[in-house]
Each structure stands twice: as structure tokens, then as C-alpha cells.
Amino acid sequence: MADEGNLKSFLKKITPNATKAVLKGFIMFLLTYLLPTLVVEALLPYGSPFGLPSEYTTLLYAFSAIVVFFTVVTELFSGTILQHAFSIGRAIVLIVYFIYALNGGIFTSTFQIPEQPQAIHVLADLRAFLAMLIFVNLLGFAKAMLEAISFLSGKAELE
């Protein structure tokens, strides 16, 4: 009977967080996976020689997975110190991800010319983008740190 009561109260406690997590996770999935896929398909029609290379499609999936995962866990652990720990973790993981995905800021790719033996090599220096993305994530990191400090100081005051 006591176990049933504990389970009930646990479910009562976790249901709002879980609902929020599912909703936010779904929105993030739409924004980071479905929207970019639709945009790429709209901008680069099927059969276009300038399609996104497969390795970059995989990286897009990975980005979506990272964002959705951290959104869900941050929301699930909302109201605890873990929420802020996951926010800090997200910023660090995204910085590492962007450095890896953008190959340190140098994008290279090779496109085969249809029905021709020749290939076109593309090299883009995206270090400016990488700097911007790192800066944005550092802002997120700083925000999460401040939130963690605020949360801990608030908790200490209550105690």
C-alpha cells in the first residue's frame, strides 16, 4: 500500500516534467531535424549535383540527436542541480561537436560531375562560423553556470 502511494506521488511529480520533456524534445526534433531536412530538400532539388554529402547528413542527424537528448534530460531533471549540469554538458558537447563537424573550420567536399570523369573539389573556410557557434555555446555555458550558482545559493539560503 505504501509502495503504491510512493509510486503515485512519484508519477504525480514526474508527469509534468515528462510531458514538458516530450513536448520540448518533439519541438527540438522538428527544429533540428525535420526543418533542416525540408529546407535542404527545397533548396537542393532531388537529383541536383549539389546535394548534401552523406557524411554531412549523418552529422545533421547527430546534431539533432544531441539537441533532443539534452533537451529531454534537462527538462526531466528540471528543478534539480542535474538540470544545470546537463545544460553545462550540452554547451560543452555542442562546442566539441561543432569543432568536429566543421573539421576545425575547414569544409572540404568533392562532387562528381554527372556523366563526366572529372570531379569538382570545394573548400570553404568556415572558421568565422565556427567562432560564432563556439561563442554562442559559451554564452549558453555561462548562463548554465550562473543558473547552477543561483540554484545552489538559493538552496543554501533555504537550508
Added chain:
Amino acid sequence: MRQSIRALGWASKILWIATAAFMVTSLYSPLKLLLERQVDIGSPQPSFSNETMTVSVPFSVNNTGFYDISDVEIATSVTDCGGTLISTSTTSVENIPRGGSVNETHSISVSVDDVILKNLTYLLSNDAVIVLDVSVGLRIAHVIPLKVSARVNMSWGAPFYNASLRLADVPEPYNSTHYTVSAWASFENHSPFDVNGTLRLEIFNEREDFIGRWMDQVSAPSGGTYSEKVTIYVRPAEFSGAGEVHARFVGSLGSLEWWFTYG
């Protein structure tokens, strides 16, 4: 603290959106030009002047993208299949503003002197495969450098393909002092240029003594053939039936020389 966190949160969100929007639009901008066929490359125009072969490629860019395209540099290098550099050329366009367009011509020049100096004279009498390396460098929105390059194998048509000179083995008496030696000179002009000029033949015997000459105008349009029977007057005492012929062409392709052996 709460205010700072809020401010950081908003700044982070706004910057995320701005960065993503800039990233997508700036990378799509050059692709848009290609997909909308706003980059037009004209057909190459071959020409020849001052002993220099020039192939001019007109191109136009109508910048319908979202940002300026600056520091455009088109570079080409031509090498033979052995890797010897034949020519390099660069065309620069400082800025193509958003909504603006530019019409330029990229010229690839090869001087005959260079061909001779670099020991590439075989290109004048042999068809070959030459390698054209093309690279286009530009800057999108004055911030993102982009470089596109390609290597293209092209067939080269020699202007004096299969150049040959065949002398008759037996001279025929012409008068009391001279004999005539018949010779057949021929070549095919596989190049995109017309070959016009003067061909001079000088015959030497085995002892390297000069024994006779012939000179005439030659003309072989692009894709045409030159074939001529020539008559050279020699002294019977000097003609030994073997030796060398010095052929010298002076004309639209500059000054070129060949040595043929006979007998």
C-alpha cells in the same frame, strides 16, 4: 543574478537564430547562382598573335544571391601529361555586389618561345592530352572564403601533326649543271588556329655541305591538311643520296625548325 541569466538567455537565443540564418543563407547564396544558372561560361575563342596562342573564355556572373561576392580569382594552369607547366593565368574581379553583374574574359596564353624553351616542341607535331587545372576563389559576404577547383583532361591538336618530308631517292637531270630532287612535304593542322607562313627547306649532304634550297608559302586552315610536292635543284656532284633537310617555318605560329634525315 536573475536579470543577468535572463539577459544571457535571450542573447544566446537571438545569436543562435542569427548565426543559423547567416550560415544557411551565406552557404546557399553561391549555390543559388548555380541552380538559377546565373553563371554563364561562353565558348572558348582561340586566337593567335605575336607568337602567342590565346584562348579567351568569356564569362558572366549575375549575383542574385543574398550577399556580395568579393575577391573573385579565377586561376588556370595548363600542364602536359608529363607534368611540365605550359601556362598559368589569373583573372580577378574585386567585387560583385548583391544584385549586380559582371562580364569578364579569362585568357589563357601560351607563347611559342615558352613551348620551345620548355622542350615541349612535341606538342607542335603530336596530338596529346593536356591537363587543365581550374580554380575559382571567392569570398561570400566578405567573410567566408570559398574555393572550387577541378582538373580537366583536354585533347590538344597539333598544328603540324604528322609533319613529314620524303625525298625521292634518285634525282632527275634538269640541265647541264643541275639535277632536280623531288620531295613531298605534308602535315595536318589539328589545332584550332590556321597555319599560314613561309616554309623553307635546305638540303645538306652527308658531309653537311649545303646543296640546295626551296621556299614557298604554306597555308593550312584549322582542321585542314597541307601536302605539296616540291622540287629542289642540286648539283649532281654534291648530291650524295643521303643527308639532312633543315625545314624552317616562319609565320602565324612564329618561327619553328625541324631536321629530317633522308637516304
